[in-house]
Amino acid sequence: MDDRRQHSRHTAELHLEVYDLHTERHLGRVVDLSIEGFMIFGDCPQEADALLECRLVSYPPVEGLTEVRLGADCLWSRPGADGQHCWSGFHIIDLAEDQAVLLEGLLKRL
Structure with missing residues (x-):
């Protein structure tokens, strides 16, 4: 697979959950994270090319850090080996300056 990442991803050693900002629907748990994107493991497949506020x-x-708000584009989604879960990869496309500071602080703790 062609890996075009410019920033290394960090395995999430913290318990990070992702929710849709508007519906509060649980999307999944963060598996790895970088300043550019993240991968989640969840119960429901995500639609590729879907734009979400999370x-x-x-x-x-x-x-004191409870959450980071951002906009993300789902690049891909694949079923898990058990057929009941899925993996999804997201690219961060919208991140306010104050949220970028929070995300960078979170990455330092991983």
Whole structure:
């Protein structure tokens, strides 16, 4: 597979969950994360090319950091080996300056 990432991804050692900002629907748990994107493992497949506004929520909060809000584009989604879960990859396309600072702080803790 052609790996075009410019930033290394970090395995999420924290418990990070992803929710749709508007519906509060749980999308999945973050498996790896970078300043450019993330991969999740969830119960429902995500639609490729779908644009989402998300909340990345840390359980428990890390040094006062509870969530990061961002816009993401689903690049791909594949079923898991058990046929009941799925893997999905996202590219971060919208990140306000204050949220970028929070994301960078979160990445330092991974």
